[in-house]
Amino acid sequence: MAEKDRIKYPGPFVVKDCALVSVSTGEKAYTLAELVEKIKKIDPSSIHHHFWARHLRPSFDHPEFHNDFAAWVHMEVRDRILAERLNLISPHEYASMEDLREALILLIQERVFEDEHLGWRKAENPFYFVKSQLIIFDTGMRLEWPHEIADVLESFSPGTIFYHFIDARRRNPQGLDDFRNWIRQFPPDYKPLEDLIAKVDPFFLSLYEIRDFLIRHIRTFCARIHALREEPSRRKKGFPRPREGG
Amino acid sequence: MSGNQGLLERYARVAGAEAVAQMQQLAEKLRGARVVHVNSTAYGGGVAEILHSMVPLMKALGLEVSWEVIQGPPEFFEVTKRFHHALQGRRVDLTEDHLRLYQEVNQKEAERLADKLSEADFVIIHDPQPAYLIRYLPKRRGYWIWRCHIDLSRPFYPVWRFLEKVIVQYHASIYSMPEFSQPLPHPQYIIPPSIDPFSEKNRELAPEEVFRILKDLGLDPSRRLVVQISRFDPFKDPLGVMRAAELAQKFISFQLVLAGGGAADDPEGERVYQEVVQAARGKKDIYVFKLPPEAHRTVNALQRAADIVLQKSLREGFGLTVTEAMWKGKPVIGGATGGIRTQVVNHHTGFLVNTPEGAALRIRYLLFYEEKRREMGLKAREFVRQNFLITRHVRDYLALMLSVCMGSPDRLELETGEACVWPPVEPGPPPL
Numbered sequence: 001m002a003e004k005d006r007i008k009y010p011g012p013f014v015v016k017d018c019a020l021v022s023v024s025t026g027e028k029a030y031t032l033a034e035l036v037e038k039i040k041k042i043d044p045s046s047i048h049h050h051f052w053a054r055h056l057r058p059s060f061d062h063p064e065f066h067n068d069f070a071a072w073v074h075m076e077v078r079d080r081i082l083a084e085r086l087n088l089i090s091p092h093e094y095a096s097m098e099d100l101r102e103a104l105i106l107l108i109q110e111r112v113f114e115d116e117h118l119g120w121r122k123a124e125n126p127f128y129f130v131k132s133q134l135i136i137f138d139t140g141m142r143l144e145w146p147h148e149i150a151d152v153l154e155s156f157s158p159g160t161i162f163y164h165f166i167d168a169r170r171r172n173p174q175g176l177d178d179f180r181n182w183i184r185q186f187p188p189d190y191k192p193l194e195d196l197i198a199k200v201d202p203f204f205l206s207l208y209e210i211r212d213f214l215i216r217h218i219r220t221f222c223a224r225i226h227a228l229r230e231e232p233s234r235r236k237k238g239f240p241r242p243r244e245g246g
Numbered sequence: 247m248s249g250n251q252g253l254l255e256r257y258a259r260v261a262g263a264e265a266v267a268q269m270q271q272l273a274e275k276l277r278g279a280r281v282v283h284v285n286s287t288a289y290g291g292g293v294a295e296i297l298h299s300m301v302p303l304m305k306a307l308g309l310e311v312s313w314e315v316i317q318g319p320p321e322f323f324e325v326t327k328r329f330h331h332a333l334q335g336r337r338v339d340l341t342e343d344h345l346r347l348y349q350e351v352n353q354k355e356a357e358r359l360a361d362k363l364s365e366a367d368f369v370i371i372h373d374p375q376p377a378y379l380i381r382y383l384p385k386r387r388g389y390w391i392w393r394c395h396i397d398l399s400r401p402f403y404p405v406w407r408f409l410e411k412v413i414v415q416y417h418a419s420i421y422s423m424p425e426f427s428q429p430l431p432h433p434q435y436i437i438p439p440s441i442d443p444f445s446e447k448n449r450e451l452a453p454e455e456v457f458r459i460l461k462d463l464g465l466d467p468s469r470r471l472v473v474q475i476s477r478f479d480p481f482k483d484p485l486g487v488m489r490a491a492e493l494a495q496k497f498i499s500f501q502l503v504l505a506g507g508g509a510a511d512d513p514e515g516e517r518v519y520q521e522v523v524q525a526a527r528g529k530k531d532i533y534v535f536k537l538p539p540e541a542h543r544t545v546n547a548l549q550r551a552a553d554i555v556l557q558k559s560l561r562e563g564f565g566l567t568v569t570e571a572m573w574k575g576k577p578v579i580g581g582a583t584g585g586i587r588t589q590v591v592n593h594h595t596g597f598l599v600n601t602p603e604g605a606a607l608r609i610r611y612l613l614f615y616e617e618k619r620r621e622m623g624l625k626a627r628e629f630v631r632q633n634f635l636i637t638r639h640v641r642d643y644l645a646l647m648l649s650v651c652m653g654s655p656d657r658l659e660l661e662t663g664e665a666c667v668w669p670p671v672e673p674g675p676p677p678l
Contacts, residue, residue: 017267017268017271019268019272019641019642019644019645020645021435021436021437021642021645021646021649022424022435022436022437023433023434023435023436023654024421024424024427024434024435024436026427026428026429026430026434043656045656125425128424128425128427130424130436131656132656133645133649133654133655133656133657133658134656134657134658135272135645135648135649135658135660136657136658136659136660137271137272137275137659137660138660139267139271155263155264156264157262157264157265157267157268158264159268160264208632
């Protein structure tokens with residue numbers, strides 16, 4: 001019986017790519033008081049942009065600040081306390097952009113209440129609210145089995161990693177990336193691979209680093225599959241055979 | 247192998263196969279679209295350099311692309327140079343006669359280019375010189391996009407008001423940085439410019455050729471070299487650079503080169519050049535070269551020979567000379583302004599400075615620490631490879647074109663297997 005018939009095959013993984021274009025919202029803030037007012041009303045895609053789009057626009061690996069709000073507060077408002085607090089926000093911990101928006105507002109307001117002058121301290125350069133437009137396209141590439149991911153990862157563009165790893169967390173239930181969302185539909189033999197991928201924290205890694213991390217760990221996992229195949233007595237039922245050389 | 251395929255493969259070798267594949271996938275959806283770029287000079291200046299690379303690359307991707315240069319008398323370019331200064335924040339005198347001349351030249355050029363521009367699917371107008379063409383072509387059918395290459399963050403308002411009257415008629419506009427956008431009734435895209443790794447200015451050069459070019463210029467190839475390559479323009483602060491060099495030369499010996507070309511649309515360059523020559527007269531180890539617009543290999547050689555590259559601008563749209571130097575593995579000391587702040591990651595790919603004194607200190611530091619220079623240079627080259635090559639720039643334009651003709655949605659998912667989405671719908675009326 002074919003492997004796909006033996007298990008409840010979820011279908012192939014459709015590899016997509018994306019290009020991100022940044023669009024100015026025309027909104028800017030010179031003070032923390034203004035920043036809060038703008039955050040209350042700004043399009044949610046702008047909040048998403050200021051947390052995640054740095055992955056797809058010119059920036060530097062391992063920047064000191066992990067979102068644009070923290071960087072601006074540090075560089076322009078020069079309040080290190082609030083900058084550190086904002087820097088700790090992990091956006092994927094929030095169920096929605098509205099929750100993230102609320103958390104941002106609370107954090108800034110809390111700090112402004114601690115220091116009454118801070119709300120009106122004028123920044124040297126304003127915070128410019130930008131949002132992103134995502135153009136998504138099908139690369140034509142299809143993966144039949146999870147272990148095939150390792151074979152093709154090297155050819156993935158940063159856009160592909162962004163789409164399946166970062167953008168996916170906005171699209172999928174439980175904020176999962178597309179790889180895990182697909183893999184968990186296979187038999188439980190793939191659970192270790194799912195767990196490996198779960199270790200990636202995209203907030204601290206560049207897209208190239210995420211790609212390298214996945215290549216390294218998925219290859220290790222595939223090597224284990226090969227080892228299991230060599231020892232049939234240990235091989236579990238339902239585990240699909242990797243392709244030769246895969 | 248076709249010429250187009252060969253061109254794409256060359257870019258894939260430098261920018262990565264995935265970068266070229268991305269462009270191809272986006273271009274597939276726009277195959278056959280007629281695109282016309284319009285600017286005001288064929289040679290000299292960053293816009294012309296970008297178009298020399300962008301047009302063939304877009305053609306290789308299957309679009310029908312052409313490039314038109316508007317023509318006008320020298321007085322027209324005197325006026326547009328004042329526009330340029332005003333949009334970058336300087337108060338200028340512009341009389342009714344100046345504005346009339348500007349509009350007359352745009353009207354005449356609109357008549358000359360009418361067939362081409364009216365029929366194009368996308369017209370991309372670069373900078374303010376040809377911005378008024380749109381006013382004189384009411385029967386246009388395509389999408390008109392204004393590409394602003396200059397720092398528009400604090401324009402001199404009367405001149406911006408004059409220009410704004412026609413910019414609102416465009417379907418979209420593009421800026422190098424979010425800071426440069428203005429309140430307008432259409433989508434304003436943020437797309438940094440780029441360099442072409444295969445242009446004469448950026449391609450690899452043999453060390454012997456670099457050596458020969460330096461000797462021909464009267465420089466000593468065995469001594470340390472600091473260069474600033476840019477037009478002779480007050481906003482590039484050539485006198486500030488000279489001051490910084492003099493301060494640093496009290497402590498460490500090096501040659502400073504200030505070299506720049508002119509551009510057909512920059513009549514002020516000669517006056518500034520004379521000022522700089524005058525200021526450099528009698529000063530040891532300071533060299534000023536006015537280079538012809540085609541001296542790309544000389545610029546290439548100077549950047550490659552340099553230990554440090556300066557771009558101490560006071561205002562700057564983006565600063566392609568910064569990107570060029572970084573691509574050649576050089577640390578850059580740049581003015582903390584405009585697009586230079588996007589490229590020079592302070593303490594990583596160079597230093598950002600605000601004064602001649604600040605620049606002098608960083609020159610001394612980098613000339614002293616050879617290992618730091620090398621480390622910053624390597625980071626700078628990789629930073630450019632990932633972010634500022636022409637392949638990324640073309641990809642962004644293609645994405646923008648798709649976005650504009652689909653109504654600028656936040657997410658645009660292109661259908662699988664659909665060969666071409668062009669033409670999607672007739673462009674709507676202009677925003678105003």
